[in-house]
Amino acid sequence: MDILVVGSVAFDSVETPFGRAEDVLGGSATYFSASASYFAKVNLVAVVGEDFSEEHIRVFNEKDIDIKGLKRVNGRTFRWKGRYDYDLNQAHTIDTQLNVFSNFDPVLPEEYRDIPYVFLANIDPELQLKVLEQVRKPMFVACDTMNFWIEGKYDALRELLRYVDLFVINESEAREFAREPSLVKAARFILDCGPGILIIKRGEYGALMFNGRSVFSAPAYPLEDIYDPTGAGDSFAGGLMGYIAYTGDVGEENLRKAIIFGSVMASFNVESFSLDRLRNLTMNDIHTRYREFKRLTHFEDI
Numbered sequence: 001m002d003i004l005v006v007g008s009v010a011f012d013s014v015e016t017p018f019g020r021a022e023d024v025l026g027g028s029a030t031y032f033s034a035s036a037s038y039f040a041k042v043n044l045v046a047v048v049g050e051d052f053s054e055e056h057i058r059v060f061n062e063k064d065i066d067i068k069g070l071k072r073v074n075g076r077t078f079r080w081k082g083r084y085d086y087d088l089n090q091a092h093t094i095d096t097q098l099n100v101f102s103n104f105d106p107v108l109p110e111e112y113r114d115i116p117y118v119f120l121a122n123i124d125p126e127l128q129l130k131v132l133e134q135v136r137k138p139m140f141v142a143c144d145t146m147n148f149w150i151e152g153k154y155d156a157l158r159e160l161l162r163y164v165d166l167f168v169i170n171e172s173e174a175r176e177f178a179r180e181p182s183l184v185k186a187a188r189f190i191l192d193c194g195p196g197i198l199i200i201k202r203g204e205y206g207a208l209m210f211n212g213r214s215v216f217s218a219p220a221y222p223l224e225d226i227y228d229p230t231g232a233g234d235s236f237a238g239g240l241m242g243y244i245a246y247t248g249d250v251g252e253e254n255l256r257k258a259i260i261f262g263s264v265m266a267s268f269n270v271e272s273f274s275l276d277r278l279r280n281l282t283m284n285d286i287h288t289r290y291r292e293f294k295r296l297t298h299f300e301d302i
């Protein structure tokens with residue numbers, strides 16, 4: 001079934017110990033869409049400026065992503081500049097330029113309003129709320145955020161959490177949001193804000209899911225070479241939501257599989273800068289790595 005995503009479409013400038021990229025295609029909704037497109041039809045809501053070219057549009061077309069909701073307006077596309085040191089889990093933001101996102105008022109095309117799976121990718125929580133107000137009875141709503149919004153729009157984010165089924169957040173941001181150093185206590189705090197399910201992304205240490213009384217821990221794939229972690233969180237969310245939308249099943253067992261598909265997509269994404277790897281995968285690549293994950297964590301009962 002279809003997925004609706006709202007989030008950033010951006011030009012990123014990224015520096016890692018292994019190289020750099022200048023003004024390359026990025027953004028939370030971009031990474032999410034490319035990743036989820038392997039599992040389900042994705043419909044995108046975002047805004048770009050006049051500097052967004054046909055070549056960039058081709059990336060969405062290639063993956064059959066519906067961009068009726070991608071508005072092009074006067075001005076410059078959103079820009080993010082970041083740096084990673086040897087600890088690739090921690091992105092250091094050098095500069096954020098909202099540009100066309102500062103005045104963006106998302107209006108959903110009529111046919112987007114009945115889409116059953118909704119992902120509110122990292123963007124201003126006020127815009128995430130505006131999108132949510134326009135959809136009619138979605139089956140499952142998930143959202144992401146980052147420290148920039150926790151620090152700048154805390155109240156809007158708290159409000160948003162009342163209406164989502166699943167919240168996906170980084171480990172350090174979960175602690176920051178809950179103002180609580182213990183991850184388990186932070187998780188309880190966040191669940192009390194509304195979402196039934198919480199997934200905490202832990203970079204190269206994997207992900208933790210809190211679902212009611214159950215806790216599930218998934219590893220990350222032990223890659224030999226990581227070039228650029230940008231978009232790992234969004235491609236994780238893309239694989240996760242893509243698999244949920246493909247199966248239509250939000251039971252605990254299926255959610256565990258979905259988390260592994262998310263981890264598979266994130267592991268491919270960090271093997272290159274921008275979307276270079278995500279653009280060229282096959283279902284066979286994805287399934288092969290899924291099975292490697294299974295072997296990685298399998299052990300017998302005592």
Ligand code: AMP
Nearest residue numbers: 008010026027080122230231232233234
């Ligand atoms: P992640 O998956 O967490 O690595 O997210 C990386 C993407 O987030 C980059 O491609 C950025 O363009 C985008 N990004 C960075 N800061 C923001 C922000 N404040 N709002 C929305 N998107 C952002």
